[in-house]
Amino acid sequence: MEYGRLGAPEPGGAGSSFRSLTNDPTRTPKKSKLKLLVVIAATLMVASAVSAALVVVIRNRAHSGGEARLHNRRPSQAMSKACSLTRYPNLCVNSLLDFPGALTASDKDLVHISVNMTLQKFYRAFYFASEISSLNMDPYVRSAYEGCIELLDDTVDLLTRSLASVAPGGGRAGSTQDVLTWLSASLTNQDTCTEGFDELHGYVKNQMSNRLKDLSELVSNCLAIYAAAGGDEDFSGIPIQNRRRRLLSNEEEEHKHFPMWLSRRDRMLLEMPVSGINADIIVSKDGNGTYKTIAEAIKKAPENGSRRFIIYVRAGRYEEDNLKVGRKKTYIMFIGDGKGKTVISGGKSIQNNITTFHTASFAATGAGFIARDMTFENWAGPSKHQAVALRVGADHAVVYRCNIIGYQDTLYTHSQRQFFRECDIYGTVDFIFGNAAVVFQNCSIHARKPLPSQKITITAQNRKDPNQNTGMSIHACRIVAESDLEANKSLYPTYLGRPWKLYSRTVYMLSYMGDHIHPRGWLEWNATFALDTLYYGEYMNYGPGGAIGQRVKWPGYRVITSTVEASKFTVAQFIYGSSWLPSTGVAFSAGLST
Numbered sequence: 001m002e003y004g005r006l007g008a009p010e011p012g013g014a015g016s017s018f019r020s021l022t023n024d025p026t027r028t029p030k031k032s033k034l035k036l037l038v039v040i041a042a043t044l045m046v047a048s049a050v051s052a053a054l055v056v057v058i059r060n061r062a063h064s065g066g067e068a069r070l071h072n073r074r075p076s077q078a079m080s081k082a083c084s085l086t087r088y089p090n091l092c093v094n095s096l097l098d099f100p101g102a103l104t105a106s107d108k109d110l111v112h113i114s115v116n117m118t119l120q121k122f123y124r125a126f127y128f129a130s131e132i133s134s135l136n137m138d139p140y141v142r143s144a145y146e147g148c149i150e151l152l153d154d155t156v157d158l159l160t161r162s163l164a165s166v167a168p169g170g171g172r173a174g175s176t177q178d179v180l181t182w183l184s185a186s187l188t189n190q191d192t193c194t195e196g197f198d199e200l201h202g203y204v205k206n207q208m209s210n211r212l213k214d215l216s217e218l219v220s221n222c223l224a225i226y227a228a229a230g231g232d233e234d235f236s237g238i239p240i241q242n243r244r245r246r247l248l249s250n251e252e253e254e255h256k257h258f259p260m261w262l263s264r265r266d267r268m269l270l271e272m273p274v275s276g277i278n279a280d281i282i283v284s285k286d287g288n289g290t291y292k293t294i295a296e297a298i299k300k301a302p303e304n305g306s307r308r309f310i311i312y313v314r315a316g317r318y319e320e321d322n323l324k325v326g327r328k329k330t331y332i333m334f335i336g337d338g339k340g341k342t343v344i345s346g347g348k349s350i351q352n353n354i355t356t357f358h359t360a361s362f363a364a365t366g367a368g369f370i371a372r373d374m375t376f377e378n379w380a381g382p383s384k385h386q387a388v389a390l391r392v393g394a395d396h397a398v399v400y401r402c403n404i405i406g407y408q409d410t411l412y413t414h415s416q417r418q419f420f421r422e423c424d425i426y427g428t429v430d431f432i433f434g435n436a437a438v439v440f441q442n443c444s445i446h447a448r449k450p451l452p453s454q455k456i457t458i459t460a461q462n463r464k465d466p467n468q469n470t471g472m473s474i475h476a477c478r479i480v481a482e483s484d485l486e487a488n489k490s491l492y493p494t495y496l497g498r499p500w501k502l503y504s505r506t507v508y509m510l511s512y513m514g515d516h517i518h519p520r521g522w523l524e525w526n527a528t529f530a531l532d533t534l535y536y537g538e539y540m541n542y543g544p545g546g547a548i549g550q551r552v553k554w555p556g557y558r559v560i561t562s563t564v565e566a567s568k569f570t571v572a573q574f575i576y577g578s579s580w581l582p583s584t585g586v587a588f589s590a591g592l593s594t
Contacts, residue, residue, distance in 0.1 A: 076103050082110045085228045086221040087465070091214060095221075111229045112166045115183075118218045119159040126152040129211045132204065141204050143354040144196035148208060151189040154327055154365060154393070155219075158182040158189075166226065177469065179226060181395065181437065184468040185415035187219045188435040191464055191501075192414070196355045223467040262398065266308060266333075270372055270400050274335060279312035286316075294344065295320050303328040313374065315341040325394070329366040336374035339403045339424065343375040349384035356409055360391035367416075369394035375403035382407040382428055382451045392418055392436070399423055406431065407448065413438045413472070417575045426482065430460035432472065433500065437575050439473045447494045447516055449484040456485075456516075457523055459497030461504045471505030471535070472497075473569040475592075479508075479545065481516040489516040494545075495523040496538075499530035507560070507569045509539040510592065517545025522552050532556055539566040567592060 075083065075093045079102060083092035092114075096102040099117045102110065129149060137145060162182045165175075194212060197205050262270075269277065281297045282289035289312075291297050297311045308331050315337040323344065325332050336342025346361030348354065361378050364371075369392065380387035389406040392399070395416035402423045404411045410427035413434035423443045425432060428450035432440075447456045458479070463470045479496075481489055494516045497506045522536055534556035538548060548559050560566050567573055570592060 073097050076105070078105060078107050078110055079103070082107060082114070082225050082228070083221070086224040088217040088221055091217050092221045092225075095214075095218065107229065109168065111226050112163070112168060114222045114225050115159060115163045115166055118215075118222050119156070119163055121218060122152065122156050122159060122215065125211045125215060126156055129208060132207050135204060137204055139353045140355070141200060141202070143358050144200065145204060145208065147196050147355055147357045148193040148212075151193045155186045155189045157327060158186045162186075162222075180223070180467075180469045181416055183219060183223045183226060184435075184437075184465075184470050185393070185395075187216060187223060187465055187468060188415040188462075188470070190216045190219060191435075191462070192357060196357065220465050220467070223465060227467045262396075263308075266370065266398075269308070269310070269333065269335075270370070270398070274312065274337065274373075277310060277312065277335060279310045279335065281309075281311045282314065283311060283318075284314040284316070285318070289314060293320055294318050294323055298323070298325055298329065298332075301325075301329050301332055303330075305329075305331050307331060308333055308368075310335060313337075313342045313344075317343045317345055319345045319347075321346075323362045324360075325364040325366045325369055327365045327367075331368035332364075332366055333370040333372070334374060335372050338373045339375055339401065341375075342373065343377060345375075345377045345379060346389075347378065347380045347387070349378075349380040349387035351380070351384045356386040356388060356412075357391070359386060359409075360388040360412060362389070363391040363393075364397065365393040367395045369397045370400070371398075371402055372400045373402070375405065377403070378406040378410065380407070382448075382454075388412045394418075407450070409433060415470075419571065419575060427458075428456055429454060430457050430498070430500070432458060433460040433462065435462045435464070435468070435470045435501075436472075437470045439475055439569070439571050439575050440477055441475045441571065442477065443474075444478045444480060445474070446480055446482050447485050448482045449488055450492055454492065455523060456492055456494040457498050458495065459506050460500040461497065461506045462500035463503040463505050464501040466503050466533075468503070471507070471569075471574070473574050474506070474508045474511055475570065476509070477511045479511060479513045479517065479543075481514050485516060493518040496521050497536065498523040498525045499534045499536075500525065502530050502533050503535070504530055505535040507535075507537040507539065507566075508541055509537075509560075509566055509569060511541050511546075512543040513541055513545030515544035519547065519550035520552050521548070522554070522557065530556070537565075537569075539569075563592065 075097065079093060079096055083089045083096070086092045095117055096110070096113065099113055102113050105113055126149075129152060133145075133149070159182070162179045165179050190212070194216065197208055281291065281300060283291050283294055283297050285292055291300070294311075294313060301309050301311065310333045312335045344362045348359040348361070350356060350359060352359070359378070362376050376390040378387045378389040386409045387406055389410050390399075390404050391412035391414055393414035393416060397416070397418045399418070399420045400422060403426075404423060405426045407427055408429040408431065410431040411425055411433070413432065413436040415434070415436050418436045418438040420438065420440045421442055423440070424446060425443060426446040426448055428448050432445070445458060447458065450456055459472055461472050481494070485492060495518055496508060497504075521538070524531070532555040534554070536554070536557045537560045538551070539560035551557065551559070
């Protein structure tokens with residue numbers, strides 16, 4: 001998280017995070033490769049989007065122009081109804097009125113039109129934002145700018161897939177929960193982009209603000225219209241499984257502690273000893289593998305692959321710059337020799353004049369990313385503040401038997417659907433943060449000694465919109481204090497979380513909590529902010545820190561007593577959208593058991 005968290009976790013002034021920057025608007029003579037790529041990509045994408053829109057546009061072309069004149073740009077009944085469900089109804093109406101065919105569109109067609117219209121605006125923002133890539137920029141401004149370009153690119157892809165799913169006669173790209181995930185991630189991407197510029201000034205900030213205007217609100221409106229059309233009204237975006245339960249097969253019973261959207265082969269790979277795995281690439285620092293560096297291995301991995309591609313990283317300490325499995329590197333699996341043996345390390349922090357987003361020692365955004373038996377570490381230390389060890393924005397991501405070690409902002413569960421099992425996560429302030437739909441299962445969460453006067457906050461979940469199907473579920477985990485904190489725990493209270501955004505959502509279930517947890521359990525972000533809109537829950541936790549008698553009395557906090565409500569946060573229901581399951585329609589028979 002970018003701001004308000006230097007030093008003690010209570011928000012306040014910007015402190016040393018504030019940067020008064022000026023930017024030279026003079027272009028450098030060097031041509032931008034990025035611009036050329038963007039033009040090509042945007043051209044191809046626009047062609048795809050236009051063809052997807054033709055069904056609606058052609059059907060309404062004969063009437064749309066005359067209808068607009070006849071109604072003098074007054075919204076139709078369907079449009080007024082759809083926009084009344086959004087958080088930005090005026091923007092919704094005005095933007096739809098400008099789109100061909102919207103005035104005569106049905107409720108269902110308006111879903112498609114709203115996504116199509118939003119996608120086209122993102123195309124334009126992406127293209128025009130790329131035009132300033134050759135400006136001279138301060139390093140931090142460059143970091144914020146490049147983060148925005150990457151996130152805009154990812155969002156165009158997410159919206160394109162969403163459009164293919166909601167197009168009339170379409171539905172080939174994904175299910176209801178897929179589209180909710182992609183729209184939720186699009187909104188998160190836009191928030192991350194704009195937050196990078198929050199405390200900046202100058203030409204680049206102004207130019208980006210103009211190009212990004214209203215994009216977050218447009219995605220929010222899409223999300224509201226789509227969620228309402230899909231009947232997703234129960235429990236503010238949490239998918240509810242209505243399918244009939246049945247007994248698990250022998251194979252499913254054997255691997256039931258993994259999400260069932262993992263293929264049989266992937267589940268076998270997660271359990272198989274390294275000696276039995278035929279890796280596509282072997283990384284070894286001593287030269288006895290395919291490559292000596294992880295960066296080389298990632299570069300050689302195929303783009304847009306449809307099969308699992310395995311990179312085996314032998315024991316050693318790997319410290320390389322800009323390690324990232326990008327969006328086009330799909331279905332990549334990293335396997336190490338074990339926690340503490342295969343170590344991916346880095347020391348970047350915001351003190352390096354970069355955004356939190358870019359401090360990650362390792363980042364993954366390619367769908368289907370898996371990591372197993374490794375350590376991800378950021379050694380910058382508590383005095384350097386925000387310093388990410390692992391950032392994940394990949395859909396259907398799994399991190400299994402890994403160490404994730406840092407201090408402030410250790411693990412950035414940025415977006416989409418993620419699953420962590422049997423991991424050890426270490427940190428101080430907001431050390432598990434982000435806006436993915438993520439379940440932590442059978443993990444150990446280690447609080448470390450922070451800087452003087454700091455309070456320890458385990459989670460900072462940043463769900464901004466009530467229709468996002470995101471949140472954190474910490475299920476059957478151990479919440480413990482490291483030895484450095486154990487000796488000083490009375491001086492450094494530990495809290496389960498605090499609300500970074502208005503609809504922050506975090507649940508602890510069936511987890512052990514040590515006596516370092518403050519009796520109040522949770523910490524305010526800033527006075528009364530989000531206390532009545534957040535969802536913080538606890539279900540049958542135990543241990544000396546699990547006592548609920550002195551917990552906060554916020555309107556959004558609840559002690560969960562119903563197994564039905566608690567089950568909504570299990571692997572089976574919280575990150576299992578209906579299309580993730582195999583065609584057999586399997587659901588866990590006992591989602592709360594592990």
